Amino acid sequence: MAGAERGRPRDPGNDAAILDAALDLLIERGAGGTSIEGVAQRAGVAKLTVYRRWRTREDLLMAALEHARDPDLQGPPSAGGSLEEVIGHVAALLSRPRFRALMARVIGASVDHPKLVTAYTERHLRPRLEALAEVARQAVADGQLPPGTDPGVLEDVLAGSIGFVLLRGEEEVTAAEVERRLRALLGYVGYEPPG
Amino acid sequence: MAGAERGRPRDPGNDAAILDAALDLLIERGAGGTSIEGVAQRAGVAKLTVYRRWRTREDLLMAALEHARDPDLQGPPSAGGSLEEVIGHVAALLSRPRFRALMARVIGASVDHPKLVTAYTERHLRPRLEALAEVARQAVADGQLPPGTDPGVLEDVLAGSIGFVLLRGEEEVTAAEVERRLRALLGYVGYEPPG
Numbered sequence: 001m002a003g004a005e006r007g008r009p010r011d012p013g014n015d016a017a018i019l020d021a022a023l024d025l026l027i028e029r030g031a032g033g034t035s036i037e038g039v040a041q042r043a044g045v046a047k048l049t050v051y052r053r054w055r056t057r058e059d060l061l062m063a064a065l066e067h068a069r070d071p072d073l074q075g076p077p078s079a080g081g082s083l084e085e086v087i088g089h090v091a092a093l094l095s096r097p098r099f100r101a102l103m104a105r106v107i108g109a110s111v112d113h114p115k116l117v118t119a120y121t122e123r124h125l126r127p128r129l130e131a132l133a134e135v136a137r138q139a140v141a142d143g144q145l146p147p148g149t150d151p152g153v154l155e156d157v158l159a160g161s162i163g164f165v166l167l168r169g170e171e172e173v174t175a176a177e178v179e180r181r182l183r184a185l186l187g188y189v190g191y192e193p194p195g
Numbered sequence: 196m197a198g199a200e201r202g203r204p205r206d207p208g209n210d211a212a213i214l215d216a217a218l219d220l221l222i223e224r225g226a227g228g229t230s231i232e233g234v235a236q237r238a239g240v241a242k243l244t245v246y247r248r249w250r251t252r253e254d255l256l257m258a259a260l261e262h263a264r265d266p267d268l269q270g271p272p273s274a275g276g277s278l279e280e281v282i283g284h285v286a287a288l289l290s291r292p293r294f295r296a297l298m299a300r301v302i303g304a305s306v307d308h309p310k311l312v313t314a315y316t317e318r319h320l321r322p323r324l325e326a327l328a329e330v331a332r333q334a335v336a337d338g339q340l341p342p343g344t345d346p347g348v349l350e351d352v353l354a355g356s357i358g359f360v361l362l363r364g365e366e367e368v369t370a371a372e373v374e375r376r377l378r379a380l381l382g383y384v385g386y387e388p389p390g
Contacts, residue, residue, distance in 0.1 A: 116364070169309050169310070169313035170310060
């Protein structure tokens, strides 16, 4: 982008504040209710500061989804970990109203802004799903999952749990309940917890 | 409701046209973009005809979701059937852009209108999920699913498949692809197709 050449060097603090504000507004109002003007106002920067960096609302929201740094919204851990750690992390994540709202807004935007879903799944979720495949391989090696289990199995378990919480509507979903669901799904696959 | 007492008897043809129009607008524009005025116009009836029957946009959309009669949007078959029939039905359903859009709009509305999700899952999906439990019980009896399989297993498989298609974003999803996903999930559970 030519923005940095046309004016002052970009302030990385501004970028982070803008992306945080965009994510907040997406969660509160949905993609249709989020404007570049609204994001600039929320971030406390000039409208032009946002436009210099992201030309369209869609570009801005895609960047916000890709770089979402709020720890409460982080997908499955990107580093290695045990299956038990993944269960704990995903149960906590999927029970958070803010995360459920984010998922609902992203999926809800898929008719008018399908690129947002792609940005979220391919740029934010994909690296984390690849880490999950590594966790599954390790669980097979450790005898916690049956030999020959497809390393993509945790992706399926995650998709099932996301479908489960998103179809709950008004009801609150507790971490304990998501964990029971995750363990039921993993039970189908033949998961044997350690110890 | 007092509507019928205050004026002419309700015309069931009007009701059906109004609910069809409400569902169409929900799919096209989302809950936030659907107004009682817009629905009346689309259905070709007076605004008051809609208001007499449904006081709020939310009431109207809940009724539209409950009574959705478009065969292209029908959830899993409500009558008995084999697991193979369910696979074929769900694969066709989940690959339809109109159904994916409906699900995206319903889930997308869950932040601002959580009652819509409840109406859809409890009134439209629930009876169909109960029929799926019957299909699972029959499959166990026929030796296609392992003894002791939880009859709710098909609900989990369905939730997983819905999560899968909704997170696809821009990509088209074919019925063959959904079917492969369904068979992979059923494979985890130990499904043995007949024949």
